[in-house]
Amino acid sequence: MSEEKESKNFIQEIIEADLEAGTHEGRVHMRFPPEPNGYLHIGHAKAIWINFETAKMYGGKTNLRFDDTNPVKEDVEYVNSIKKDINWLGYQWEGDALYTSDYFEIIYGYAEDLIQKGVAYIDEQSAEDIAAQKGTPTKPGTNSPHRDRPVEENLQLFRDMRAGKYPDGAMVLRAKIDMAAPNMLMRDPLIYRIKHATHHNTGDEWCIYPMYDFAHGQSDSIEKITHSCCSLEFMHHRPVYNWFIEQLGIFPSKQYEFARMNVAYMITSKRRLLKLVEEGLVTGWDDPRMSTLSGMRRRGYLPESIRRFCALTGVQKRDNLQEMELLESVIRDDLNAKATRVMVVTDPLKLVITNYPEGQTEELPSKNNPQDENSGHHLMTLSREIWIERGDFMLDPPKKYFRLAPDKHVRLKGAYIIQATDHVTDASGKVTEVHCQYFPESKSGSDNSGIKVKGTMHWVDSTSGIPVELRIYDRLFTDPTPTSHEDKDFLEFYNKESLVVNDQAIAEKHLQEVGETEPLQFMRKGYFIKDQDSTKEKLVLNRTVALRDSWAKMQKK
RNA sequence: UGACCCAUGGUGUAAUUGGUAACACACCAGUUUUUGGUUCUGGCAUUCUAGGUUCAAGUCCUAGUGGGUCAACCA
Numbered sequence: 001m002s003e004e005k006e007s008k009n010f011i012q013e014i015i016e017a018d019l020e021a022g023t024h025e026g027r028v029h030m031r032f033p034p035e036p037n038g039y040l041h042i043g044h045a046k047a048i049w050i051n052f053e054t055a056k057m058y059g060g061k062t063n064l065r066f067d068d069t070n071p072v073k074e075d076v077e078y079v080n081s082i083k084k085d086i087n088w089l090g091y092q093w094e095g096d097a098l099y100t101s102d103y104f105e106i107i108y109g110y111a112e113d114l115i116q117k118g119v120a121y122i123d124e125q126s127a128e129d130i131a132a133q134k135g136t137p138t139k140p141g142t143n144s145p146h147r148d149r150p151v152e153e154n155l156q157l158f159r160d161m162r163a164g165k166y167p168d169g170a171m172v173l174r175a176k177i178d179m180a181a182p183n184m185l186m187r188d189p190l191i192y193r194i195k196h197a198t199h200h201n202t203g204d205e206w207c208i209y210p211m212y213d214f215a216h217g218q219s220d221s222i223e224k225i226t227h228s229c230c231s232l233e234f235m236h237h238r239p240v241y242n243w244f245i246e247q248l249g250i251f252p253s254k255q256y257e258f259a260r261m262n263v264a265y266m267i268t269s270k271r272r273l274l275k276l277v278e279e280g281l282v283t284g285w286d287d288p289r290m291s292t293l294s295g296m297r298r299r300g301y302l303p304e305s306i307r308r309f310c311a312l313t314g315v316q317k318r319d320n321l322q323e324m325e326l327l328e329s330v331i332r333d334d335l336n337a338k339a340t341r342v343m344v345v346t347d348p349l350k351l352v353i354t355n356y357p358e359g360q361t362e363e364l365p366s367k368n369n370p371q372d373e374n375s376g377h378h379l380m381t382l383s384r385e386i387w388i389e390r391g392d393f394m395l396d397p398p399k400k401y402f403r404l405a406p407d408k409h410v411r412l413k414g415a416y417i418i419q420a421t422d423h424v425t426d427a428s429g430k431v432t433e434v435h436c437q438y439f440p441e442s443k444s445g446s447d448n449s450g451i452k453v454k455g456t457m458h459w460v461d462s463t464s465g466i467p468v469e470l471r472i473y474d475r476l477f478t479d480p481t482p483t484s485h486e487d488k489d490f491l492e493f494y495n496k497e498s499l500v501v502n503d504q505a506i507a508e509k510h511l512q513e514v515g516e517t518e519p520l521q522f523m524r525k526g527y528f529i530k531d532q533d534s535t536k537e538k539l540v541l542n543r544t545v546a547l548r549d550s551w552a553k554m555q556k557k
Numbered sequence: 558u559g560a561c562c563c564a565u566g567g568u569g570u571a572a573u574u575g576g577u578a579a580c581a582c583a584c585c586a587g588u589u590u591u592u593g594g595u596u597c598u599g600g601c602a603u604u605c606u607a608g609g610u611u612c613a614a615g616u617c618c619u620a621g622u623g624g625g626u627c628a629a630c631c632a
Contacts, residue, residue, distance in 0.1 A: 009570095131628070136559090140559095184628045232563095234632090235626070235627085236626070264568090314569070314570040317562065318563050318624090319563075321569085323583070326582045329582055329583090336594080370591095370592085371595070403593090453591085455593080456590095457592090521592085549593070549594085
């Protein structure tokens, strides 16, 4: 589904200009190129959205290419999770998934070509020496003593490198560009290094691997990618990208950079995400608090919500920090239209309806979704004793409190109007039971009692209610940008209350019958989804997001 | 003592390419509601600064200011 938007972002303008000029015969071909070294997160979702949606908009294609040039960091586990997450988000790449590693032979050929052309050389210096010669952004670098090695010698050494004659770190292949270039990346970048390591895709076939700068643009070119869109941090790589393409005379893919999307209270650094997992601060990559797609999926976020969030936040080149409120607003909006309404009491307090006959029960219909007339209904049981929310009864209520209090009237959602008549307290004065009378003529749907109430409360029958475990999530950090503090580690902002487990909640029996992936709204509480940890004995539910609560907001003031 | 990118309300994006600031979220005040949910209505900026070009500048020019990025045998 193409998210509607009349105004064009800068990438669309570039594409339309290309289309106008007839570049590449009007072909639009993009790609999403993750390195399979971790799980996809909300930042990747934006990149995926940009590539797939933009290509689709112009009748183009989008490849999925694993940028796997560093064998020591990559694994098939990640390849599989990445594919799954992209599909879940709602996208299907063109043809089979592609791998940069499938182009190793071609890329190797490109390297020999560069050597033949006299613009690449073997450098035998140590990493430290090479770094020292790079200079600084304000001071030009100095040439390597091996810079003018003869072509034949370079070729022989490079072939020996490939043949495995040298250990890791013994030498590298560098492009001969300009050690005085103001762009540090143009100062004779390394393009091949020795790594005697097993690759997830090519096994032990290679012991030399191309660097990013000598693999990405080449792969784009091999796939005849027309618009290679990446995030701003690769901006300085563009001249390098272009230089190689020109030297090699291969298909002229072009790179464009957009600002990555940052979301408040979320982090998108793979390294730091991994640390959260390793330190046990979350239960895994798919912990519902994580910014990973697998985490958001488990949290109950809908893929269409994430897509719409991406559309709403736009594409541009300035730094940005999206508020979590927007994400939550989109999620609530989508869930409001889809979630099945059920009643769950999170902090139970017994309510005895004294004039309701002992032993009697009745079944009352409850709409599955008032937003959707076709959603049907399910039945709730009512009996003499039910559970209500402890916070819904107050002995000494403040002004504008519409809930239950001594002598006050209130409606039990989908059932009857009741009036509190009495209550029981324990030795400490805590209310342990509330007594009330109900008005039979006030039955929901056929109310002719004439009683007006301001409050409607949710409740759960005590004879049929089932105990459930609720996992209440909050933002993972106490600071909107936990990684932006130079003097503090991001873990210092870890929110210890980011997960609160409630194992005393009681849900209406209908919860037993809802599907694994069916979005739920616990009326007056929030949106929930069943968790994979649920067992036959006990349902576990994750809170996706709370409902707006203007009463709580009012109370704070 | 460098190069490159960026600059519109609290946040994020827009502005028919020079024609008089729009939309969403947030916030505030109401409305609706058998969820204090939902709905609906109203309120909330003269576009970083200073010059300049022009009948007209958020859009163009100049100079500042502010923010970001750039050195890994990572991607």
